[in-house]
Amino acid sequence: MRTAFAGTPQFALPALEALRAHHQIVGVLTQPDRPGGRGRHLTASPVKRAALAARLPLAQPATLRSEAARRQLADWAPEVLVVVAYGLLLPPEVLALPRFGCLNIHASLLPRWRGAAPIQRALLAGDTESGVSIMQMDSGLDTGPVLLQRRLAIAAGATGGSLHDALAPLGAAALLEALAALAAGTQPPSVPQPAAGATYAPKIAKSEARIDWTKDAAHIERQVRAFNPWPVAETHLDGAQLRILEAKSLENGAKSHDPGTIVGVSGESMIVQCGSGRLAVTQVQRPGRKPVSAGDLSHSRALAGRRLG
Numbered sequence: 001m002r003t004a005f006a007g008t009p010q011f012a013l014p015a016l017e018a019l020r021a022h023h024q025i026v027g028v029l030t031q032p033d034r035p036g037g038r039g040r041h042l043t044a045s046p047v048k049r050a051a052l053a054a055r056l057p058l059a060q061p062a063t064l065r066s067e068a069a070r071r072q073l074a075d076w077a078p079e080v081l082v083v084v085a086y087g088l089l090l091p092p093e094v095l096a097l098p099r100f101g102c103l104n105i106h107a108s109l110l111p112r113w114r115g116a117a118p119i120q121r122a123l124l125a126g127d128t129e130s131g132v133s134i135m136q137m138d139s140g141l142d143t144g145p146v147l148l149q150r151r152l153a154i155a156a157g158a159t160g161g162s163l164h165d166a167l168a169p170l171g172a173a174a175l176l177e178a179l180a181a182l183a184a185g186t187q188p189p190s191v192p193q194p195a196a197g198a199t200y201a202p203k204i205a206k207s208e209a210r211i212d213w214t215k216d217a218a219h220i221e222r223q224v225r226a227f228n229p230w231p232v233a234e235t236h237l238d239g240a241q242l243r244i245l246e247a248k249s250l251e252n253g254a255k256s257h258d259p260g261t262i263v264g265v266s267g268e269s270m271i272v273q274c275g276s277g278r279l280a281v282t283q284v285q286r287p288g289r290k291p292v293s294a295g296d297l298s299h300s301r302a303l304a305g306r307r308l309g
Contacts, residue, residue, distance in 0.1 A: 004025070004029065005028045005081075006028075008030050008087050013050055015084045015172040016047060016050055026078050027056070027058070029086065030051065032062055033048070059073075064091055065089075070097070073094065081094070081098045084104070090137060092139060103134055103137065104136075104144070105171040108201070109151065112199050114142035115142065117201045119226075121201035123160060126218075127154060131167070132150050132167055132174050143193060146190060147178045147191075150173070206231045209223075209233050211308075213259035214259045216274055218249045224244050228245050232244075235260070242308065249277055249280075255276070259275050260308040261273045261305070262307070267295055268293040270297070272308060
């Protein structure tokens with residue numbers, strides 16, 4: 001099938017590679033290069049780098065609302081446009097262009113977690129199940145009819161990074177299944193999304209990474225896991241930023257200290273009092289330093305009795 005592809009981040013790469021192996025990719029859309037890294041130099045997206053390495057036709061329009069950008073897509077003459085975390089809105093003219101329309105891989109079981117950050121929002125909410133949805137795109141925000149879904153249990157201790165890495169190949173496999181059915185004319189009727197159960201997953205703000213130690217330990221553990229590897233949960237120790245990359249909630253332990261107090265160090269963990277329960281923090285990172293265990297941090301300074309916040 002003649003396929004155009006629109007995607008930007010790492011999550012889109014398994015789908016791009018799957019399409020390369022099984023379909024004809026006539027062109028790739030990705031967002032313009034953005035400043036990145038410490039030097040804020042213009043950086044190509046993971047999809048751009050992959051497309052250039054594979055010598056695929058590439059375009060980086062700032063918007064698809066311009067006639068020139070739409071003309072480029074029309075010249076490629078795709079039968080279907082596959083969209084994976086592209087980051088730009090598709091106007092009606094683009095949605096109507098391919099014969100089979102525009103298919104989107106969304107990293108949730110729609111209608112739960114429509115929006116930009118379904119993986120992190122599922123972890124923050126304590127969901128026990130996630131998955132991918134192959135959706136026929138319409139003019140709404142992740143509101144189109146669903147062609148198929150694949151479910152995935154969220155592993156205990158899953159992080160934003162590990163769930164991302166599990167869902168990306170699952171989405172690629174589901175996409176190939178949906179495209180094969182479309183090409184063969186055997187695709188079951190798409191299912192409109194029910195209104196019941198719809199939730200929204202807004203984009204993550206860096207301010208959400210700041211830990212409020214008055215929250216319960218289970219909530220803070222979910223925050224730590226959801227925001228690893230970005231933006232990474234953080235607090236302050238002695239007035240300096242301390243990033244927390246790994247932690248586990250402890251249900252036992254009476255509230256004997258103010259929230260944020262480091263109760264003590266046990267092995268590789270520092271035990272922190274929360275509003276309810278305690279948090280065993282196992283991996284931390286100071287500015288400009290490599291991640292270390294909390295036990296290693298305790299070798300360079302006394303931690304017990306200090307206050308985080």
